[in-house]
Amino acid sequence: MNFKPVQILSIGKAVPKTVITNDDLTKILDTSDEWISTRTGIKQRHIASGDENSTMLGVEASFDALKKANMEGIDTDAIIVASSNPYNIYPSTACAIQAQIGAKNAICFDITVACTGMIYALEIARSFISTGKYKNVLLVATDTNSKFLDWTDRASCVLFGDGAGSMILTESKDGVDDIIALNINADGNVGRFITMNLVGENCPLVEPNKEGIRKITMNGKEVYKFVVQTMPESIMKCLHDANLEPKDIDYLVPHQANLRIIEGLQSRLEFTNEQVVVNIDKYGNTSAASVPIALSEALEEGKIKTPSKAILCAFGAGMAWGTAIVRLREGLK
Numbered sequence: 001m002n003f004k005p006v007q008i009l010s011i012g013k014a015v016p017k018t019v020i021t022n023d024d025l026t027k028i029l030d031t032s033d034e035w036i037s038t039r040t041g042i043k044q045r046h047i048a049s050g051d052e053n054s055t056m057l058g059v060e061a062s063f064d065a066l067k068k069a070n071m072e073g074i075d076t077d078a079i080i081v082a083s084s085n086p087y088n089i090y091p092s093t094a095c096a097i098q099a100q101i102g103a104k105n106a107i108c109f110d111i112t113v114a115c116t117g118m119i120y121a122l123e124i125a126r127s128f129i130s131t132g133k134y135k136n137v138l139l140v141a142t143d144t145n146s147k148f149l150d151w152t153d154r155a156s157c158v159l160f161g162d163g164a165g166s167m168i169l170t171e172s173k174d175g176v177d178d179i180i181a182l183n184i185n186a187d188g189n190v191g192r193f194i195t196m197n198l199v200g201e202n203c204p205l206v207e208p209n210k211e212g213i214r215k216i217t218m219n220g221k222e223v224y225k226f227v228v229q230t231m232p233e234s235i236m237k238c239l240h241d242a243n244l245e246p247k248d249i250d251y252l253v254p255h256q257a258n259l260r261i262i263e264g265l266q267s268r269l270e271f272t273n274e275q276v277v278v279n280i281d282k283y284g285n286t287s288a289a290s291v292p293i294a295l296s297e298a299l300e301e302g303k304i305k306t307p308s309k310a311i312l313c314a315f316g317a318g319m320a321w322g323t324a325i326v327r328l329r330e331g332l333k
């Protein structure tokens, strides 16, 4: 079989309008701007309010990417949504987005890989396009973490924000593949490090109902130790698979979970500050949306110049992690 190469057509994003600063959080938590910003790099985050939810943000991010690609919803053949806190489990967020963007030709499904969702979605889209079965694939990562946080747990709730990111991929017309290398990984043995249960309730005829826990829990120290080991390995493997060295790469667009983790990756790659995209200060950890939001914003603001090559990398609950080395074509928006 002749595998078809993939082209990245556009990147989009959407965030809720309400901004909560670290100082705002001191009204409900025993915390401080100094603690949060020195340990994490976060200064503020966008938080869903009113009827804003993962579907709405996903729709907005989809329209953003469609507009930049000069496409309509009807042009998409597949919609893959990465979300770990969707508005509905079903209908899937992808189906809800399909209806709202008028993408009636698209197949639709959701995946749950927490913060690594976009890297997994890229791998799935690449497989779809490379076999020739689907041509235009819309990827959406959308998370409203704020609805599932324990707002009394200062060790976790200060870290997250809400948002959505999107990407449109298509079959490359010039034979050049924009996904240069990619690896995705998982280790369920350490799944306890970050959890969000959807416990539900047993039938009342079987046993009395107890309240289900639907809150994010995280052992930050264990996540930190795990990530500083696995993430550089994944990046180095990706470079090795592509027969490239760090000096061959222009930018690092990492998952925005903790500035210290990002700085560790930066020094491992020996990258300058200009080569590393950081927006954790404005958005916090927006889970799967984190990498596409960072990439979209950096392109919009001219912090990433094209043509160029970038490493995208993410890690999170599962535990799952992954890296993609991508080509950002001239004029990519």
Ligand code: ACO
Pocket: 030, 031, 032, 035, 036, 039, 040, 114, 115, 154, 155, 156, 158, 194, 219, 220, 221, 223, 224, 227, 257, 258, 261, 285, 287, 315, 316, 317
């Ligand atoms: N404000 C003030 N004090 C706090 C806060 C807060 N918001 N949170 C915790 N503390 C206190 C703790 O209670 C503790 O106090 P104690 O020493 O009196 O017990 C002290 O600060 C130190 O707490 P630690 O947990 O040891 O802090 P640490 O330096 O490890 O930083 C952090 C915590 C920022 C969470 C860090 O471990 C981290 O970033 N880990 C990685 C998290 C991550 O990357 N997650 C990504 C995946 S998310 C996903 O997939 C959904």
